[in-house]
Amino acid sequence: MIFAGLVRLITGAQARWQGCAPEPRQRIYFANHVSNLDGPVIWATLPRALRLRTRPIAAQDYWEKGWVRPWLAHRVLKAVLIARTAIGARNNPLVPMEAALDEGSSLIIFPEGKRQGDEDAGMNPFKPGLWHLATRHPEVELVPVWLENLNRILPRGEILIVPLMASVTFGEPLARIADEDKAAFLARALAAVTALAAQGDA
Amino acid sequence: MPWLSLPHLSPTTLRFLIGVAAFLALASLVGGVLALTLRGERARATVANLNARIRSWWVMVGVVVGAGLAGVGAACILFGLISFLALREFVTLSPTRRGDHRTLFWLFFIVVPAQFWLVWDNWYGLASVFVPVWVFLFIAARSVAAGDTRDYLARVARIHAATMICVYFVSHAPLLLQLSTPERPALGLDLLLYLIAVSQLSDVFQYMWGKLCGRHPVAPTISPNKTWEGLIGGGLTAIAVGTGLWWMTPFAWWQSALFAAVIVFCGFIGGLVMSAIKRDAGVKDWGHLIPGHGGIVDRIDSLAFAAPAFLHLLRYHLP
Numbered sequence: 001m002i003f004a005g006l007v008r009l010i011t012g013a014q015a016r017w018q019g020c021a022p023e024p025r026q027r028i029y030f031a032n033h034v035s036n037l038d039g040p041v042i043w044a045t046l047p048r049a050l051r052l053r054t055r056p057i058a059a060q061d062y063w064e065k066g067w068v069r070p071w072l073a074h075r076v077l078k079a080v081l082i083a084r085t086a087i088g089a090r091n092n093p094l095v096p097m098e099a100a101l102d103e104g105s106s107l108i109i110f111p112e113g114k115r116q117g118d119e120d121a122g123m124n125p126f127k128p129g130l131w132h133l134a135t136r137h138p139e140v141e142l143v144p145v146w147l148e149n150l151n152r153i154l155p156r157g158e159i160l161i162v163p164l165m166a167s168v169t170f171g172e173p174l175a176r177i178a179d180e181d182k183a184a185f186l187a188r189a190l191a192a193v194t195a196l197a198a199q200g201d202a
Numbered sequence: 203m204p205w206l207s208l209p210h211l212s213p214t215t216l217r218f219l220i221g222v223a224a225f226l227a228l229a230s231l232v233g234g235v236l237a238l239t240l241r242g243e244r245a246r247a248t249v250a251n252l253n254a255r256i257r258s259w260w261v262m263v264g265v266v267v268g269a270g271l272a273g274v275g276a277a278c279i280l281f282g283l284i285s286f287l288a289l290r291e292f293v294t295l296s297p298t299r300r301g302d303h304r305t306l307f308w309l310f311f312i313v314v315p316a317q318f319w320l321v322w323d324n325w326y327g328l329a330s331v332f333v334p335v336w337v338f339l340f341i342a343a344r345s346v347a348a349g350d351t352r353d354y355l356a357r358v359a360r361i362h363a364a365t366m367i368c369v370y371f372v373s374h375a376p377l378l379l380q381l382s383t384p385e386r387p388a389l390g391l392d393l394l395l396y397l398i399a400v401s402q403l404s405d406v407f408q409y410m411w412g413k414l415c416g417r418h419p420v421a422p423t424i425s426p427n428k429t430w431e432g433l434i435g436g437g438l439t440a441i442a443v444g445t446g447l448w449w450m451t452p453f454a455w456w457q458s459a460l461f462a463a464v465i466v467f468c469g470f471i472g473g474l475v476m477s478a479i480k481r482d483a484g485v486k487d488w489g490h491l492i493p494g495h496g497g498i499v500d501r502i503d504s505l506a507f508a509a510p511a512f513l514h515l516l517r518y519h520l521p
Contacts, residue, residue: 014490119300155300162306165294
């Protein structure tokens with residue numbers, strides 16, 4: 001709770017519930033990824049009751065270094081840490097994510113897989129994990145989220161924070177279309193996130 | 203009154219504070235009565251906003267007066283904090299690029315504290331040139347060192363403007379506290395309170411006159427809410443209050459009227475400039491920090507533009 005307050009104080013983050021309400025339903029929040037603060041910021045802007053049941057998906061190689069990050073990841077954020085390298089049957093990242101869904105948690109996921117470091121480029125294409133989770137758990141709501149300004153607060157490759165104000169826009173849950181193929185679904189999910197960005201600019 | 207033995211609380215200041223408290227109490231009373239009696243959706247929403255504003259006024263007056271009475275150091279910390287938050291709102295709405303990241307970092311964490319330290323130290327010479335000379339050079343140099351030329355001039359110009367308005371202009375308000383005369387060692391606090399009272403009342407009266415009888419917009423492309431009726435009615439009312447507060451200044455009543463007119467005029471220009479920047483950025487308020495008012499910048503825009511003019515005109519004319 002202190003950490004959530006601290007994250008909101010530093011990033012001035014405000015939640016905009018544009019397409020859905022902050023209801024206690026099981027959800028997968030999927031967002032654009034530009035900063036190491038992305039996961040903590042979405043998590044911190046959720047109302048407390050939702051936050052306690054929501055777990056960010058994060059990279060094992062980053063969050064298990066040192067002693068502060070593992071403590072934050074395991075004790076505070078209750079993050080689901082997944083492997084990014086040498087993926088095989090033994091460390092399939094979908095297994096811990098599905099386990100978290102099975103226990104009833106909501107997830108925060110960044111389907112681009114890595115932070116976009118180029119400010120002039122758009123989002124990277126989505127990796128298929130979101131599609132697998134969506135097809136195997138049809139009861140879970142898929143909520144697109146757009147993060148604004150975090151690439152100006154703590155961009156990739158930077159260690160100093162500039163205290164600007166971030167905003168977190170929650171969009172309308174993605175509709176499920178029967179027999180949709182993987183590529184079409186992922187393109188639609190990506191478009192749902194970028195559409196929120198365009199609305200924010202207008 | 204031994205329990206009121208605050209070193210900076212002169213009889214003049216006390217008299218002013220009693221007046222402010224009475225004014226706000228009256229405003230709260232009227233707001234309360236309106237909230238109880240008015241019917242209709244729109245009227246109730248307007249009154250709810252009015253009452254949120256009045257409550258924020260109590261808090262803002264309490265914080266500023268508390269810091270002013272605690273001394274120059276506390277006032278510099280308060281205005282430094284205001285400056286930091288204003289800069290945050292301003293830069294958030296001004297497009298910058300990755301190449302400006304380190305420039306902005308130093309701006310927030312070194313330049314803001316340094317400027318208010320210079321004010322606290324009463325190092326008038328350096329406080330006057332630190333931002334427009336040294337910091338401006340630094341901003342241009344640090345951003346060019348990042349090697350990104352895209353929008354370079356526009357980016358640097360934006361950061362310069364942000365620093366000028368949110369840091370340099372704002373720092374002139376606590377700089378007033380350093381003014382004194384042999385007869386009135388605590389003159390600075392009265393002058394600061396005078397500046398804040400006239401500039402903020404000017405905003406309030408212009409808003410009220412505009413709501414009551416505003417018809418002809420002054421600058422329709424910038425702000426439809428600023429009308430000639432509001433400007434003239436509100437401005438004259440604020441000048442009348444400033445004239446009536448002549449006993450806070452070291453001047454005669456007609457000189458006080460002229461100073462109040464300068465504050466009203468600069469404050470109005472400040473409001474217009476900041477509205478133009480907001481409109482360009484496509485937003486209505488700078489932020490959401492003060493309930494009913496919007497952001498910090500929404501509240502201090504007129505004060506920021508009036509403070510330097512007021513301070514320098516005072517320095518030429520202090521007896």
